[in-house]
Amino acid sequence: MAQRAVWLISHEPGTPLCGTVRFSRRYPTVEKRAKVFNGTSYVPIPEDGPFLKALFFELRLLDDDKDFVESRDSCSHINKTSVYGLLVGGGELWPVVAFLKNNMIYACVPLVEQTLSPRPPLISISGISQSFELLFGIQDFLHLGQKNETELNTKLNQLPDLLLQACPFGTLLDANLQNSLDSINFASVTHPQKQPAWKVGTYKGKPQVSVSITEKVKSMQYDKQDIADTWQVVGAVTCKCDLEGIMPNVTISLSLPTNGSPLQDILVHPCVTSLDSAILTSSSIDAMDDSAFSGPYKFPFTPPLESFNLCYYTSQVPVPPILGFYQMKEEEIQVKITVNLKLHESVKNNFEFCEARIPFYNRGPVTHVEYKVSFGQLEVFRERSLLIWIIGQKFPKSMEISLSGTVTFGAKSHEKQPFDEICIGGTAYLKLHFKILDYTLTGCYADQHSVQVFASGKPKISTHRKLISSDYYIWNSKAPAPITYGSLLL
Secondary structure, eight states, rough: OOOOEEEEEEEOOOSSEEEEEEEEEOOOOHHHHHHHHHGGGOOOOOOOHHHHHHHHHHTTTTTTTOOOOOOHHHHOOOOOEEEEEEEEETTTEEEEEEEEEETTTEEEEEOSSSSSSOOOOOGGGGGHHHHHHHHHHHHHHTTTTTOHHHHHHHHHHHHHHHHHHHGGGGSOOOHHHHHHHHHHHHHHHOOOOOTTTOOOOOSSSSSSEEEEEEEEHHHHHHHBBTOOOOOEEEEEEEEEEEOSSSEEEEEEBOOTTOOOOOOOOEOTTTBBOOOOOOHHHTTTOOOOOOTTOOOOEEEEEESSSSSSEEEEEEEEESOEEEEEEEEEETTTEEEEEEEEEEETTTTOOOEEEEEEEEETTSSOEEEEEEEEESSEEEEEEEEEEEEEEESOOOOOTOOOOEEEEEEEEEEOOTSSOOOOSSSSSTEEEEEEEEEEEEESSSSSSSOOGGGGEEESSSEEEEEEEEEEEEEEEETTTOOOOOOOGGGGOO
């Protein structure tokens, strides 16, 4: 992910060019890569003048541009993404990310690491999201505390040095340019020694380390003998290390309880300096056995300034946290539903929230509901053909709850009613949404004593963990055909 060029252009209606380029930066090394990747579809970055004219034409900001232009103004070319193609030098420069804010146009051209003919889908171009992040960061910096034109000029004059820190060689490292400014000012006074090339600055302030473990549990439950239920845990460890010094060292250890599920498929951040081979070889592809590595998992690293994901992992826990049964039976304009949910006894019974959503696709609006619920409360969204069973923050002592009822529908309205090509007829589902704080399904944790910091000062250390649902489905057990939805777990 890299940028070929960046521009800041003031919009000045009534002037000959309707605007002025206040700042521009090109990255020749990235441009050489673009020429190789794009091949015959490569269009070079133009000079500021032609670029400004082409961009203002595309954005309809020229004073004399009042005529309809088919290639730009027809209904088939409505732009919803702030990504444009500009006609320059006999070719089309694409993609150009640009938007107007506070009479200033922010624009840049991301590197596309493939041919541009035919155009690849925007979602496949990772540099576009980085373009927005960079431009939003510049926008925040320019207008934070700005009171007049003099202050704006001062900040524009600081941009070349800031982008050397925040976006060296066109690769964005930190979108918060104020961090780069503070680092430059601090390093010039107290750290005249050379910084590592990969680190954009140093931190000054109270030392602190934050470690957060987030596990997402996915599940597909069918209650059918010919289709196996599936579930999986995906975890991420996020760190933020505010530590003084050029090269502070930190070691974080993840631990499991005696009956915890081993971590597998572990991917680590490049800043990790060494790793036990047993951590890298633990894979969910291999059959589980007694020799599976169960920790502790130690990660020594030299942290970057920004928040980052130290590692990702998966785990095959023995049971899903909530077991469910859902049955739906159709009777003309009505459906009868039965839902049973059971919280596993090993799971912490203390939710931040827990609810079950039951959509009724391809039907009319809900006109009447008769139901009986053993716990919680039911909300009906008639126009959306949706029931939401709000379970709350705790299951009852029995750990089991149930919902049964009859739902009546009105006439279909294709303009408003939800539609789904998969969920036809009885092929329907219930989806669970929940979050449990200070808990992980694997039992994985990092306490304050497991965090070792080798830097000046005694840092404040905080650790957090949570479990949240992700693609947690319970399918109608009376579905007409045994359909597997394993792909939804990807």
